[in-house]
Amino acid sequence: MNIRSIIDENLPCWYELSFLETESAPSIIFRLHRDFVGYIKEKKIDFNNSFIAKSLKEEFELKDFLNDFDGDIGIGGVLKFLGVRGEFYEFGTKVPKIKNEEGKCLTCDGLGERELFNDTCPSCKGTGIGYIIDCDTVTAFSASYTIMSGFLSLWGKENTSSSKLPQLFSLKTILRRGDHGSTLNGEISIPLKTWIMSSAEKSTKMPEVVSAMRKTYSTMMGPGDYLSIYAYWEDDGHFYTQCPGNACGLCSEDFTEKGKGIKFSCHNVDLPEQQFTLIAGLAALHDRARKEIKI
Numbered sequence: 001m002n003i004r005s006i007i008d009e010n011l012p013c014w015y016e017l018s019f020l021e022t023e024s025a026p027s028i029i030f031r032l033h034r035d036f037v038g039y040i041k042e043k044k045i046d047f048n049n050s051f052i053a054k055s056l057k058e059e060f061e062l063k064d065f066l067n068d069f070d071g072d073i074g075i076g077g078v079l080k081f082l083g084v085r086g087e088f089y090e091f092g093t094k095v096p097k098i099k100n101e102e103g104k105c106l107t108c109d110g111l112g113e114r115e116l117f118n119d120t121c122p123s124c125k126g127t128g129i130g131y132i133i134d135c136d137t138v139t140a141f142s143a144s145y146t147i148m149s150g151f152l153s154l155w156g157k158e159n160t161s162s163s164k165l166p167q168l169f170s171l172k173t174i175l176r177r178g179d180h181g182s183t184l185n186g187e188i189s190i191p192l193k194t195w196i197m198s199s200a201e202k203s204t205k206m207p208e209v210v211s212a213m214r215k216t217y218s219t220m221m222g223p224g225d226y227l228s229i230y231a232y233w234e235d236d237g238h239f240y241t242q243c244p245g246n247a248c249g250l251c252s253e254d255f256t257e258k259g260k261g262i263k264f265s266c267h268n269v270d271l272p273e274q275q276f277t278l279i280a281g282l283a284a285l286h287d288r289a290r291k292e293i294k295i
């Protein structure tokens with residue numbers, strides 16, 4: 001079978017991501033075209049049967065993948081069904097709080113300072129408060145996307161959605177423990193690259209993308225400036241986003257051809273919360289592009 005690519009040609013949209021801000025917490029919204037959902041229902045696809053689902057469920061002790069696309073989907077239903085809007089089924093995951101206060105700081109035993117060094121405790125920054133990290137939701141989100149993403153990224157290249165909108169990007173993720181355990185990569189379509197080139201002429205920064213990533217990260221980890229989170233683009237279609245970590249971020253690949261889309265990959269994305277933050281940025285990029293690209 002000849003697999004088409006959004007790098008080489010415009011394909012009708014079969015899925016997209018969006019970033020939604022609400023009063024309580026922002027959400028990442030995942031939209032699936034009704035033709036894609038219809039295919040899954042018709043073929044009675046059970047994502048639990050895939051090799052990747054079996055291995056992730058065992059390694060991370062995860063719940064089952066819910067497959068009823070008229071309800072919550074994904075591991076334990078982490079993608080909540082929001083309804084059908086126009087030609088898309090919408091699912092959303094609220095950005096969770098990962099760093100939760102509990103007990104006293106173990107480094108300073110709740111004193112807020114280190115007696116030995118006579119300084120403010122670097123772990124709790126003087127508050128004396130301890131915390132626990134709860135990554136269950138971002139791990140379930142990453143596992144759910146990873147389980148679907150191989151199938152998802154191929155579907156619209158082998159099948160044709162009836163949407164009039166173009167697919168703007170494709171995204172694949174992985175999830176495993178250790179270095180590079182939350183790697184992600186994908187393709188930027190021809191219309192999205194063209195839009196980036198024209199938008200980058202006016203500004204080299206991507207304020208919506210930075211804002212979405214900072215809101216996502218601060219919701220998860222608590223208030224902070226998070227100046228290491230930034231994003232910019234260039235008028236040749238290249239773009240970069242970065243989140244907290246060891247030079248952790250997304251970047252488009254060097255090679256680009258006139259009139260074609262461009263691939264992107266990542267650097268040092270070790271943790272699901274980093275992957276989640278970078279996906280929030282991509283979703284915000286997609287929102288602005290979808291509004292401004294006139295087809």
Ligand SMILES: [Zn+2]
Binds near residue numbers: 108112113125127128
């Ligand atoms: Zn402390």
